[in-house]
Amino acid sequence: MAQTGKASVEFTGFAGVFHRLKKNKMSIVGIIVLIILALIAIFANFLAPYSYSKQNLAHQFEPPSKQFLLGTDEYGRDILSRLIFGARISLLIGFIAVGIALVSGGTLGAIAGYYGGIVDEVIMRIMDILLSIPSTLLAISIAATLGPGLFNLMIAVGLSSLPQYARVIRGSVLSLREQEFVEAAKAVGSSNFRIILKHIIPNCMAPIIVQSTLGVAMAILTASGLSFIGLGIQPPYPEWGAMLSGGRGYIRDFPHMTAFPGLAIMITILALNYLGDGLRDALDPKLKR
Amino acid sequence: MEQTHPMVEVTNLKKYFKTKRGMLHAVDGVSFSIRKGETLGLVGESGCGKSTLGRVMIRLLDATGGEVKFWGEDILTYSARKMKGMRKKVQIVFQDPYSSLNPRLSVSELIAEPLLVNSVYPSATDRNRKIGELMDTVGLARRLMNAYPHELDGGRRQRIGIARSLALSPEFIVLDEPVSALDVCIQAQILNLLNSLQKQFGYTYVFISHNLSVVKHVSDRIAVMYLGKIVELSDYKSLFVEPLHPYTQALLSAIPLPKFGKKRDRIILEGDVPSPIEPPEGCRFQVRCPYSQDVCREKTPELRELEPGRFVACHFARSLVPAAGKSGQQN
Amino acid sequence: MEDKKLLLDIQDLSIHYVVESGTVHAVENLNLSLAPGENLGFVGETGAGKTTTALGIMGLVPNPPGKIISGKILFEGEDLLEKTEEQMRSIRGGKIAMIFQDPMTSLNPVMTVDKQIAEMVLLHNKLTEQQALERAEEMLELVGIKRERAKDYPHQFSGGMKQRVVIAIALACNPTLLIADEPTTALDVTIQAQVLELMHELRRKINTSLIMITHDLGIVAEMCDKVAIMYAGKVVEYAPTEALFTHPGHPYTEGLFNSIPDLDSDEEELKVIQGLMPDPTDLPSGCAFHPRCPYAVEACSKGVPPMVEIEPGHFVACPVRGKPYLHLGK
DSSP: OOOSSSSSSSOOOHHHHHHHHHOOOOHHHHHHHHHHHHHHHTTTTHHSSSOSSOOOGGGGTSSSSSSSOBBBBBTTBBHHHHHHHHHHHHHHHHHHHHHHHHHHHHHHHHHHHHHHHHHHHHHHHHHHHHHHHHHHHHHHHHHHHSSSSSHHHHHHHHHTTTHHHHHHHHHHHHHHHHHHHHHHHHTTTOOOIIIIIIIIGGGHHHHHHHHHHHHHHHHHHHHHHHHTTTSSSSSSSHHHHHHHHHGGGTTTTTTTHHHHHHHHHHHHHHHHHHHHHHHHHHHHHHHOO | OOOOOOOOOEEEEEEEEETTTEEEEEEEEEEEEEEETOOEEEEEETTSHHHHHHHHHSSOOSSSSSEEEETTTTGGOOOOHHHHHTTTTEEEOOOOTSSSTTSSOOOHHHHHHHHHHOOOSSSHHHHHHHHHHHHHHTTTGGGGGOOOOSOOOOOHHHHHHHHHHHHTTOOOOEEEEETTTOHHHHHHHHHHHHHHHHHHHOOOEEESSSSSSHHHHOSEEEEETTTTEEEEEHHHHHHHHHHHHHHHHHHHHSSOOSSSTTOOOOOOOOOOOSSBBBSSSOOOTTTTTTTTHHHEEEEHOEEEETTTTEEOOOHHHHHHOTTOOOOOOOO | OOOOOEEEEEEEEEEEETTEEEEEEEEEEEEEEEEETOOEEEEETTTTHHHHHHHHHHHHHOTTEEEEEEEEEEEETTEGGSSSSHHHHHHTTTEEEEEOHHHHHHTTTTHHHHHHHHHHHHHHHHOHHHHHHHHHHHHHTTTTTTTTGGGGGGGGOHHHHHHHHHHHHTTTTSSSSEEEEEEESSSSSHHHHHHHHHHHHHHSOOOOOEEEEEEOOOHHHHSSSSOOOTTTTTTEEEEEEHHHSSSOHHEEEEEEEHHSSOOSSSSSSSSOSSSOOTTTTSSOOOSSSSOOTTTTOOOGGTSOOEEEEEEETEOOOTTTTTTTGGGGGG
């Protein structure tokens, strides 16, 4: 590695990551889509032409028209407006569920990785038990136990993916624990808590970011699945999965009721996946160093 | 010249690691003392235990046995709380300027760490002032305060490591191969810096290195280690003029001299460095020693003082006779 | 440079790496030559361009981002840069072999050592597998490893032994030129002594020319007939070993010698070269060394100094210090 007084020849740090990310066209598409979605979610009140819950029985099952751009559902509610408000709910679920999983799973994983020994064994065996249950099933069980509602849905989805985050972070912590800068922190008297929080976790950002980005996609899918079978979001809240479920019975005659929510889900997941893949590649050269 | 008490007294220090193949004797009964203001060089090849010894001395690793006395008190018996106070006085500089700095912290954050952890300058202004002073001391331009390690070269990074170790105004610093990862020209700059710091602040150093020329340059006394034991300990001049232990002799003769025409008689040791796992009885070096006799296999030589200030762990120091049947055949 | 039939003649070689932040001038207008049977020491610090030059000779410069901008690499009279990949493949290992610094990663961990040597033999010779394995065992003996160990795997050998295996592979086809890139840097000093001793012995037995890339002037003093000192992509001094050690011409060479603690003397402070190696994407104008040079004058920042022969065979790229017959004054 050339030792120079000025910055090294390749970009490193955030500038470098962004630079490399820019080159990956699909992840740029992903970012743009997500930004649009976020804006839609934030400004839903202004963008939606109609309310998401107002029923209009005179206009049931209408196909897309000038008045109702994406058509109406079985209660005459405007699908476009419901999709717009649904974006808010889906994104909220995605991020909060991931947040819950990250904080709880991450903490457990960090403790397991850093202290090792019996602490590690106990925590990881519990994780193994949780992992042996398919995560959707786990989410269903938790949701069924907690009962319906947006908040409970977020908890259920979050906790069901907890073990993955524990695993990922434990792996990072294990390798970082042996780094000399951790020894250096010990040598000046840093407490274990400080070392984990200030030295180790910030250096795990790469796998955390990748896991989280893809995790939001999974969370949205899982939430949609739960709403599809009737757990989680209760009507009239317009969660995309619930909308899919609602249109299930009319798929032959009125496919637009399922097609559009389905498309919305698909686009969001794709965007998140492209972004996640791009981030993983962009963060990799930094890891290789 | 004599002081009442040496600052550091290490007695029979041991560090063993349990491995799948048996007990690894990384440090196996090491004893020496260091006077205030002195630099003790610790020299040896990979696996000799010098890095482990450095870390055990300041309790970065827990010892398996023995004593480490600083100012007469055995720090191995200190409670965690007392040890934290001790950390202000004993510090360490690491070998790898790339992995010993947290890549997420800026230069000033890195140097601030010891100050923050020990609540030394509660006010941020005082802290920043101290950081600036430290940077001046080690020759880091103040404009680099908010730079990150990856933006800087090895020499500058090592200066950060040194500044960090000086933050708490220690009295004793373990330098673990501080210049090995640096290019020759930068190495010289750092060596000069360490030298001038010692002159200015009176630090006591343990300088660990595998590079004998560097060690000679910085040390007052040098201890040569082999497989967890000290085989020779003397002042730097005598060690090079008259190395007593066969390993020291081989080590010295192995160094290619950057001088034309000075080809010396090289003692080529047979075989490889044996494993420190479950070492056999007797002298650790006898397998490769060109002078080994039967007694070397049976009895472990103790480190004894052959003359004032010169210690050797060899049954036949100053009366070495080439062993029968040893030729240059390498396996 | 002499008129004898040269084994290797590098003329005006320039290799650049194009990266995001600019162009790295890894090697700039390099001129170097090697006569048959000669050992050349190639000295410089990290980033000077030594490995890039070696890769250039081997045709292994990664492209992208590396690009050979100009120059000729004449090996036995033929320009290697004009050759096709297929032609280079038969030259690599056959006529020119290279060994690298880290023996840990140079060997395939899942192949026995005899097979790895045999692989090299079979690539360049029409032999049966049995004959190749036999040759492999001969090579192992040559480098001082007992034949019984032929079927062992690399992890069963220590670092020094691994490097011997690497040397055995490199010499298996009797190459005319061996390029060794810091072959002993990763080894302990006593093991390094063993390997250097081995290379001495081999030199007596096999007539392979050697380019020894190293930062260790001690190794150069022992092993090499000629030395080239590299700085920021250029050769700044080129001389027979004796001349270089007794009266170096270039200020950088002088600085290198001053930076090494001398085993024989007792000075407290080392005369260091101030500053750092320049950024390879932003080299100083004129002589790349002038910002750090204690003897620099204004002209040094204006033009790149040419290599001047200050005595037969001794070339220095410094108009200020590299004056012909300067050594007579010492």
